[in-house]
Amino acid sequence: MNIVVFGAGYVGLVTATGLAELGNHVLCVEVDLARVEALRAGKIPIFEPGLAELVTRNTREGRIDFTAVVPDLSWGADTFVIAVGTPPRADGSADVSAVLAVAETIAARAARRALVIVKSTVPVGTGDRVQHILDTHLQAQTPARSRLGLEHVSNPEFLREGSAIDDFFSPERIVCGVRSTWAEERMRALYAPLQLEAAQVQIIDVRSAELCKYAANALLALRISFMNEMARLCDALGADVHDVRCALGGDSRIGHLYLNPGPGYGGSCFPKDVQALACLGRDVGVRLLTVEATHETNDAQRRWVLEKTLRALGDIDRDDPQTKRVAIWGLAFKPETDDVRECAALAIVPRLLDLGIEVRVHDPEATDNFLRALGPRAAEVKRCGRAIDAIEDADVLLLLTEWHSYRSPDFPEVAARMRSRVIVDARNVWGAAPLAALGFKYHSLGLGPREARETREAREEKTTAVTRTMTPDRELPIEAE
Ligand SMILES: NC(=O)c1ccc[n+]([C@@H]2O[C@H](COP(=O)([O-])OP(=O)(O)OC[C@H]3O[C@@H](n4cnc5c(N)ncnc54)[C@H](O)[C@@H]3O)[C@@H](O)[C@H]2O)c1
Known part of the structure; x- marks a missing residue:
């Protein structure tokens, strides 16, 4: 053709x-x-x-x-x-x-x-x-x-x-x-x-085809918003959103996809299509309450991740008057794209800058697009060519996009480079276990009991390791911190 x-x-x-x-x-x-x-x-x-x-x-x-x-x-x-x-x-x-x-x-x-x-x-x-x-x-x-x-x-x-x-x-x-x-x-x-x-x-028919696309995106966005609400509820109730998600997804009527909590959906489709569908409904006198709530929940989720980051910064006990510094890993609205339209970072970074917080950013592909989208405020942000450079002297590392290259960082090096060892994992990818042993405070979304258990186990493990090293008659390996 x-x-x-x-x-x-x-x-x-x-x-x-x-x-x-x-x-x-x-x-x-x-x-x-x-x-x-x-x-x-x-x-x-x-x-x-x-x-x-x-x-x-x-x-x-x-x-x-x-x-x-x-x-x-x-x-x-x-x-x-x-x-x-x-x-x-x-x-x-x-x-x-x-x-x-x-x-x-x-x-x-x-x-x-x-x-x-x-x-x-x-x-x-x-x-x-x-x-x-x-x-x-x-x-x-x-x-x-x-x-x-x-x-x-x-x-x-x-x-x-x-x-x-x-x-x-x-x-x-x-x-x-x-x-x-x-x-x-x-x-x-x-x-x-x-x-x-x-x-x-x-x-x-044509009208049904046109509606399909909006309905599909709104339904997927609704699942994400629902799970983000569950993560907030888990945080408040001391429940574990990972376990809740697995139980939900194991039901074949529900399935596992689009149930990961995160910093809110972004990109060129979900945010705009959810709002356009709500408008479409209003235009013909059909108020789409779930669709409107999906959008509001997404905004609330962005605010929640920001608040978590600010609380994590607030918890840092430091005498020196230096400006607090947040490192952000991941700017694209999801991995494997350089698209930053409606990404979480665009909602969060300007608020951090407003509060006088230094921001250093890294993304494998999306930094140029992000800085362009940020406009004049881009000059206030420090762009870093390597992920490890972004965390230099940072007080908090905030993970916003779960690129593969962030999945398994060299945490001892991260610990050595950061000023305070605090992580906000807005994608729930790391878990407290590898971090607690290095003395990190780890904040995830709705994984409170798991964080507490993993932190406790890591501390017990560390104590045992130290005790072992102090017992000369037992030939046990010295475990690195
Ligand atoms: N990006 C996605 O994942 C995705 C998925 C499904 C559907 N969509 C939909 O597809 C459409 C396009 O999305 P996109 O992400 O590719 O947008 P985009 O902004 O990446 O690309 C649109 C392109 O069209 C060009 N353009 C604008 N007016 C033009 C004209 N008169 N003649 C020729 N080119 C013109 C723009 O310069 C731009 O390069 C949107 O309606 C979007 O909602 C997007």
Whole structure:
């Protein structure tokens, strides 16, 4: 097929590249000239595992190209994909102006009958607006063009940043909201090379397809917010959220995914889609209480992690008047991406700076994006090229993103470098055991009893080790602290 993809962001670039890899000819149109120039020079503007290799190969083999200027389409594009952003407006509703603008461009340029596939996440009814634009623009042109026939399809995107390439080639399901059997056949043909089971391609009506995406994201976000509330409750009641999570997840009706407590969900989808869905409901007089609560809980979780960090700082008993210093590991909203949109660090760092606290940050991929998003306040933050440098003389180490490279740090070196040995683990990845033996105060989310037990055991172990070393008639190894 001859395909034009609009937008070279996380969704557009992955989709364009994936479709090229499947043998289609793809032109990717992107308004950001710098991004286009980078792509044409072989530089990938986003971090997404596996993407660079695919872009390079398909560019070399002539199946994909990038442009900032919508070209003459007389070569016969038969499929258009709209993957531009739909950012939140001040009231939380989705701004679909870029989607509608692209629909106008397509109506003005298309040279043959074609599908216009909207992959962007858009409120229910946007597809009808797109179809209206396509129809009215064509009707206003020559009689031949008015009969061209451009047909909108809703094809919401479910890829996850960090595993987007796998998600493209092995999707769990593909949802197509179509208006005719012609569109259905074209969509089936587009995805046929993926060799999916028939049931994996779900052909439904346009409005239901549009709603699917919001409903899916809101439900996943709701699970996260629910578990974050459980973590707060566990902290207050002296229960263990890990055990609660395992018990919940062991129920096949519930399952284990999206039940990890953390500093609140972020990224370009959950925060904006949850709010957009709440707006959508309000617009039609259906108040979505669980959806609104999901959003409020997320804000509360951010505040809770901030408060935990401030309490941890407050507990530090120090005579010297030096400014307190927090080291943050992890800025991306999740591992394996450089996306910092709505990340926890963007909510927490400005508050720490307001309080006169020094902040040092590290992230394997997302530091540039984070500092850009922070704006003028970026100058107040110390960026560190290595994780270990971020903790130099820090009072608290706050873990916000659980990159693999943070999973098993050299804790004795961390202990030696920090000024005070305090850790706030907002991803519950480390556990108190390896830290208590080194004299760290360890704060997690809702793991109080476990922390107490592991700390006690580590101390007992340490005492035993010391006693052993003081008993000369017993040949036992001296255990390092
Ligand atoms: N990022 C995700 O994980 C994800 C997953 C599923 C769905 N979505 C949805 O997909 C859409 C795109 O998301 P994204 O994360 O790729 O956004 P993004 O901001 O990374 O990329 C959007 C790109 O579109 C470009 N653009 C804007 N107007 C344009 C125009 N008129 N012509 C050509 N290019 C234009 C922008 O310059 C930008 O590069 C959103 O609606 C989002 O909600 C995102």
